[in-house]
Amino acid sequence: MxxxxxxxxxxxAPEVNVRxxxxxxxxxxxxxxxxxxxxxxxxxxLDTTFPNITVNHTDEMISGDEEPVRAVRRKKNSSMVLAGKxxxxxxxxxxxxxxxxxxxxxxxxxxxxxxxxxxxxALAPMLPTMDNVGLLALDLGANMDASAEHLVQxxxxxxxxxxxxxxxxxPRVGLLNVGTEKGKGSEITKExxxxxxxxxxxxxxxxxxxxxxxxxCDVLVCDGFVGNILLKAMExxxxxxxxxxxxELTKNLLRKAAAAILKSSLSAFKKKMDYTTYGGAPLLGVxxxxxxxxxxxxxxxxxxxxxxxxxxxxxxxVDSIASEIRNEGNNR
Amino acid sequence: MxxxxxxxxxxxAPEVNVRxxxxxxxxxxxxxxxxxxxxxxxxxxLDTTFPNITVNHTDEMISGDEEPVRAVRRKKNSSMVLAGKxxxxxxxxxxxxxxxxxxxxxxxxxxxxxxxxxxxxALAPMLPTMDNVGLLALDLGANMDASAEHLVQxxxxxxxxxxxxxxxxxPRVGLLNVGTEKGKGSEITKExxxxxxxxxxxxxxxxxxxxxxxxxCDVLVCDGFVGNILLKAMExxxxxxxxxxxxELTKNLLRKAAAAILKSSLSAFKKKMDYTTYGGAPLLGVxxxxxxxxxxxxxxxxxxxxxxxxxxxxxxxVDSIASEIRNEGNNR
Numbered sequence: 001m002x003x004x005x006x007x008x009x010x011x012x013a014p015e016v017n018v019r020x021x022x023x024x025x026x027x028x029x030x031x032x033x034x035x036x037x038x039x040x041x042x043x044x045x046l047d048t049t050f051p052n053i054t055v056n057h058t059d060e061m062i063s064g065d066e067e068p069v070r071a072v073r074r075k076k077n078s079s080m081v082l083a084g085k086x087x088x089x090x091x092x093x094x095x096x097x098x099x100x101x102x103x104x105x106x107x108x109x110x111x112x113x114x115x116x117x118x119x120x121x122a123l124a125p126m127l128p129t130m131d132n133v134g135l136l137a138l139d140l141g142a143n144m145d146a147s148a149e150h151l152v153q154x155x156x157x158x159x160x161x162x163x164x165x166x167x168x169x170x171p172r173v174g175l176l177n178v179g180t181e182k183g184k185g186s187e188i189t190k191e192x193x194x195x196x197x198x199x200x201x202x203x204x205x206x207x208x209x210x211x212x213x214x215x216x217c218d219v220l221v222c223d224g225f226v227g228n229i230l231l232k233a234m235e236x237x238x239x240x241x242x243x244x245x246x247x248e249l250t251k252n253l254l255r256k257a258a259a260a261i262l263k264s265s266l267s268a269f270k271k272k273m274d275y276t277t278y279g280g281a282p283l284l285g286v287x288x289x290x291x292x293x294x295x296x297x298x299x300x301x302x303x304x305x306x307x308x309x310x311x312x313x314x315x316x317x318v319d320s321i322a323s324e325i326r327n328e329g330n331n332r
Numbered sequence: 333m334x335x336x337x338x339x340x341x342x343x344x345a346p347e348v349n350v351r352x353x354x355x356x357x358x359x360x361x362x363x364x365x366x367x368x369x370x371x372x373x374x375x376x377x378l379d380t381t382f383p384n385i386t387v388n389h390t391d392e393m394i395s396g397d398e399e400p401v402r403a404v405r406r407k408k409n410s411s412m413v414l415a416g417k418x419x420x421x422x423x424x425x426x427x428x429x430x431x432x433x434x435x436x437x438x439x440x441x442x443x444x445x446x447x448x449x450x451x452x453x454a455l456a457p458m459l460p461t462m463d464n465v466g467l468l469a470l471d472l473g474a475n476m477d478a479s480a481e482h483l484v485q486x487x488x489x490x491x492x493x494x495x496x497x498x499x500x501x502x503p504r505v506g507l508l509n510v511g512t513e514k515g516k517g518s519e520i521t522k523e524x525x526x527x528x529x530x531x532x533x534x535x536x537x538x539x540x541x542x543x544x545x546x547x548x549c550d551v552l553v554c555d556g557f558v559g560n561i562l563l564k565a566m567e568x569x570x571x572x573x574x575x576x577x578x579x580e581l582t583k584n585l586l587r588k589a590a591a592a593i594l595k596s597s598l599s600a601f602k603k604k605m606d607y608t609t610y611g612g613a614p615l616l617g618v619x620x621x622x623x624x625x626x627x628x629x630x631x632x633x634x635x636x637x638x639x640x641x642x643x644x645x646x647x648x649x650v651d652s653i654a655s656e657i658r659n660e661g662n663n664r
Contacts, residue, residue, distance in 0.1 A: 130572055144510065144518040178476065178560040186476040186557040209561045210568030225518040226561055228510040229541045233565035236542030240462055241573045241601070248597035255597075258590035265580035265587075269573070 001030060001313045003306055004083040004092035007037030008061035009099025010302075011295050014038070017098070018045040020302025024310075025052040027303070031310055034092060037061065037079040058082055061099075064295065068102030072110055080104060084111035087288035094289035094309035096280065098297045105142045108286035115318060117325040118285035120150045123224075123292060124158060125281035127231065129215035134278045136162055136171075137220040137227055142283065146223035148192040151175070152199065156324050157284040158219035159201045164315045165282075165308070174207030174217030176226060181206070188223070196221070199328070209233075238273040242266075280305035282312065284321065289313055333362060333645045335638055336415040336424035339369030340393035341431025342634075343627050346370070349430070350377040352634025356642075357384040359635070363642055366424060369393065369411040390414055393431075396627065400434030404442055412436060416443035419620035426621035426641035428612065430629045437474045440618035447650060449657040450617035452482045455556075455624065456490060457613035459563065461547035466610045468494055468503075469552040469559055474615065478555035480524040483507070484531065488656050489616040490551035491533045496647045497614075497640070506539030506549030508558060513538070520555070528553070531660070541565075570605040574598075612637035614644065616653065621645055 005021060007014040014037050021033045032052045035042055039057040046053065060077040072081055080099055084107040086092035095112075097104050101123070108121050122139035129135055138154045139146065146154070155173050162171040175196060177185040182193060184206055196203045207216045209230055222230065245266065249259035259266075271277060280293040280301075289312045293305040312318075337353060339346040346369050353365045364384045367374055371389040378385065392410040394403045404413055412431055416439040418424035427444075429436050433455070440453050454471035461467055470486045471478065478486070487505050494503040507528060509517040514525060516538055528535045539548045541562055554562065577598065581591035591598075603609060612625040612633075621644045625637040644650075 130576070141510070176561065178473070178557060178564075186555075189557075208568075209564035210571070212565070213568055213572045223518075225510060225521075226558055229508065229558055230561055230565050232510075232541035233544070233562050234569045236540075236545055237566045237569035238573065239542070240545045241570065244462065244597075244601050244604075248594065248601070251597075254593055258593040261586055261590040262580065262594075265576075265583075269576050269580070272576075273569075 001094070001310060002032045002034060002092045003309050004034045004036055004056070004086040004095045005306070006080040006083045006095065006097035006099055007035040007042055008079040009097040010293070010297055012298065013098065014041050015045055016297055016299045016302050018042055019299035020306060021053050022047060022050050023299060023303040024306035025050050028307065028310055031306070033306070034086065036083045036086070056082065062103045064100050066100060066103065068100060068106045069110070071100070071103050072106040080107055081111055084108070087290070088112050093313045094291065096291045096293055096302070096305045096309055098293040098295055098302065101141065101292060104290070104292050105283060108283045108290050112286045112288045112290060115285055115287050115322045115325060117329050118153060118321070120146070120153070121283050121285035122154045122157060123281050124161060124284050126278035127212060127220065127234070128273050128278065130213050130272065131215055132272060133215055135212070135215055135218050135220055137222065137231070138284065139222070139224040140227040140231060140281070141224045144223065144225045146188070148188055148195055151188070151192045151221055151223070152195050152328070153285065153325060155196055155199060155201060155203070155219065155221045156328055157321055158221065160320050160324055161282060161284060161317070162218055164317055164320055165311055168218060170202045171218035172204045173201050173219040173221060174204050176209065176220055176222035176230065177206035178208070179206060180208060242270060280308055282308070287318065289317060333426070333642060334364045334366060334424045335641050336366045336368055336388075336418040336427045337634075337638070338412040338415045338427065338429035338431055339367040339374055340411040341429040342625065342629055344630065345430065346373050347377055348629060348631045348634050350374055351631035352638060353385050354379060354382050355631060355635040356638035357382050360639070360642055363638070365638070366418065368415045368418070388414065394435045396432050398432060398435065400432060400438045401442070403432070403435050404438040412439055413443055416440070419622070420444050425645045426623065428623045428625055428634070428637045428641055430625040430627055430634065433473065433624060436622070436624050437615060440615045440622050444618045444620045444622060447617055447619050447654045447657060449661050450485060450653070452478070452485070453615050453617035454486045454489060455613050456493060456616050458610035459544060459552065459566075460605050460610065462545050462604065463547055464604060465547055467544070467547050467550055467552055469554065469563070470616065471554065471556040472559040472563060472613070473556045476555065476557045478520070480520055480527055483520070483524045483553055483555070484527050484660070485617070485657060487528055487531060487533060487535070487551065487553045488660055489653055490553065492652050492656055493614060493616060493649065494550055496649055496652055497643055500550060502534045503550035504536045505533050505551040505553060506536050508541065508552055508554035508562065509538035510540070511538060512540060574602060611640055614640070619650065621649060
């Protein structure tokens with residue numbers, strides 16, 4: 001199977017992408033990787049004894065601060081857009097990028113296109129949980145507003161991802177809401193609740209933001225606006241706690257000694273809260289496998305994203321989504 | 333000035349309400365307090381040497397788990413509804429309750445009524461910040477959905493509260509959003525942004541959930557659904573951090589010793605994160621002063637809520653809101 005990598009995307013590009021590709025082809029013999037990007041920068045980093053890696057040269061790239069849709073429309077030869085085109089014309093089975101998230105979503109929508117029947121693709125990262133298992137949340141930023149029908153499709157796609165790719169048996173699908181009772185919430189959550197009840201999934205009802213860290217569900221359904229607020233609130237709180245602890249723990253010698261004793265448990269907890277350790281986020285609903293790896297990914301994270309893409313290809317993720325979405329449409 | 337207290341509301345009612353009332357009349361000689369509730373329970377707790385406290389007897393009360401609107405409609409002689417009626421017919425200048433939040437909002441809306449021109453009252457608690465100053469957030473739960481016009485009114489009311497009651501000079505009003513750039517967000521946030529720019533307030537633009545703890549604004553404007561998700565996500569994360577720390581800090585003797593050294597700083601931080609220490613939440617936009625004190629309030633918290641109500645009466649909060657909302661309506 002062929003996996004195209006936007007070699008110029010991410011904070012440490014192209015180095016970590018090249019090294020991640022080498023790690024991946026070493027581990028999985030059944031993949032071929034196409035590094036899309038500037039060969040002048042890529043070639044010196046690439047060990048040519050790795051037979052399953054080729055370079056697809058382009059000078060153009062989309063940077064992290066460009067306006068997404070505009071960048072994708074204008075930079076038709078950028079590494080990201082070209083990787084997307086390879087999936088579109090089936091010269092690759094999947095694409096991966098650690099670059100501009102908005103641009104990747106635009107590439108998914110405008111270059112790769114949607115699976116027939118899917119109204120909106122959704123970005124579905126894993127959120128950290130205290131048991132280190134994580135939960136899949138969608139949509140986390142592909143679309144700010146979502147109708148009830150969009151949320152229904154998010155639930156279906158999230159359920160498929162956890163079942164097929166994570167091998168979960170009957171993942172618990174929850175609707176992010178302000179209380180667990182059925183009648184709670186906004187007009188949209190009230191409208192979507194009975195629709196989710198009718199789906200052939202394990203819908204467990206409303207779930208609250210305060211219990212996300214305790215893994216109150218396996219698939220968390222929300223619109224991109226609320227999902228972003230949730231994620232940022234959790235990140236901001238955790239990061240502030242650590243800042244305060246850092247100050248408190250270095251105030252005097254005695255405290256420094258106490259801090260040394262607690263160092264391992266504090267860093268274990270910090271890692272627990274870091275959602276980048278849970279792998280890349282699939283862009284679900286686009287007509288091809290597309291994985292967003294975190295901007296700060298190292299070579300190992302890129303390798304893991306490649307493994308994730310490989311898994312999604314093998315398990316026929318896109319076909320499954322197409323078929324379930326078609327079924328849901330027929331049942332309405 | 334006269335302040336009616338729902339003496340039967342809250343986890344520790346009526347005791348903390350009676351004691352809070354005594355503490356308040358001791359501190360402020362210009363207030364009269366009417367304790368509304370069961371005199372059989374209140375009288376034994378009340379020191380009759382306090383001249384400025386009277387009891388308005390009723391047997392009926394609304395409990396914490398009752399369906400709010402239904403409870404307020406049916407229990408017309410409940411302590412909460414009677415306190416609301418006293419404000420409505422001007423036999424009290426303010427009311428306070430530590431009881432059922434939903435029922436108090438319904439009491440505000442159905443019994444006290446809205447200030448002319450105000451479309452939706454908003455519940456406006458203080459959110460904790462690392463500098464212990466806090467920020468006023470609204471709406472945090474009075475209404476799940478909000479139109480752009482509702483958000484405009486929240487901004488106006490929040491600005492008045494911080495200016496008049498907290499004595500802030502030009503409080504920074506921020507719009508909760510997924511990014512700080514002007515074009516970011518949902519349809520509603522995009523629609524309201526230019527409207528907020530036109531108000532005679534210090535609108536600083538979009539603010540992000542991750543920076544709320546760093547007091548990125550003084551008045552945070554959001555709809556009740558998103559506000560609730562934000563608050564619960566922050567609470568849930570903080571509470572999980574403390575649970576983990578507690579486990580880690582008691583794993584062995586050495587760690588227990590380390591924990592003892594850090595105890596004071598950890599509890600200071602825990603207190604910092606506890607939004608109940610920032611006072612009661614005004615229900616802004618109802619035609620009278622109405623303060624929601626936290627359900628777990630102790631006598632001191634009740635006393636502080638009384639002080640807050642006294643301040644709001646003295647500064648003519650309701651008149652100010654009425655006048656600013658009228659002005660805004662005229663300028664449209």
